[in-house]
Amino acid sequence: MAECTTLESLMEMGFDRNRAEKAVAHTGNQGIERAMDWLMEHENDPDIDEPYAPPAESVLGSSEQQSSSESVSEPTECMTVFPLQNIEMGQDPKRPMTEEEKKEQIKRLEELMRVKQEERRERERQEEVEREKQRRKQGQELQQIRQKLQDDEMKKLADQRRREKMEDRLAKQRVKERIARDREERARKFGGGSSGTTLSSPTSDTSPQTPPENQGPPPAKKDYDECRIQIRLLDGSALTAVFKAQEPLAAVRVYVQMNSSDGQDFTLLSPYPRRVYTDLDMEKPLRELGLVPSAVLVVTKK
Structure with missing residues (x-):
């Protein structure tokens, strides 16, 4: 019982x-x-x-x-x-x-249950504190991992930018050296042939004014290997330079950048017939763009 x-x-x-x-x-x-x-x-x-x-x-x-x-x-x-x-x-x-004894016993049991409930709540509170400590520790470790990944990514981007700047400097240096070599070659070429040009001019004056009746076929079109370009800048001044016919239009653009002090982004166009040159045109040679043997280009804001 x-x-x-x-x-x-x-x-x-x-x-x-x-x-x-x-x-x-x-x-x-x-x-x-x-x-x-x-x-x-x-x-x-x-x-x-x-x-x-x-x-x-x-x-x-x-x-x-x-x-x-x-x-x-x-x-x-x-x-x-x-x-x-x-x-x-x-x-x-x-x-x-008796009823009084039963009530007394129930009272003692209820007190015992209350004590056990308090112990259980205290135990659960301690467990919750431990879980919160573990959660914060894991959160700090995760934050440290994220910070390290972010620092590594920033370092990688900085290294990439340094490499790109170095490559850009080297490319500009190569273009500058090529332009200097071309100037020297043109100076040697035109410096040695100026007297011959002067002496040949009188001969052209003594030639007969009227062509012979039996005129032969028209002379073949001369194949120019150089191009003389006049460049009108934004401030109204002008630059004149000689380029190889096979050089891309980008060489002219680099030349303008090196000899212009405003530093603004610009584009090139031909006034007559009017044509605005795009980024694709920058890779084409001057001969293909119809700028040989001479042309006038205008610098405009982009």
């Missing part, structure tokens, strides 16, 4: 009968404290309120066992209610407890 005592005590303390029966069965009817511990540990279980089905061999047993036990021990049941508490209070264990 100790089981019945534990069950009644739990029900008097406010626990549902179904939960009380489960607590008694799962703790093996080892006392009110064990049953209370089980209830507090499993109060959030999803199946805590499902109907309890005791096994056939359980102490609560089948109806036949209950009826037989009632027929045999019914007189004893009332005398064995709370036997341990009666002994502790110096009472005869065979005497049933």
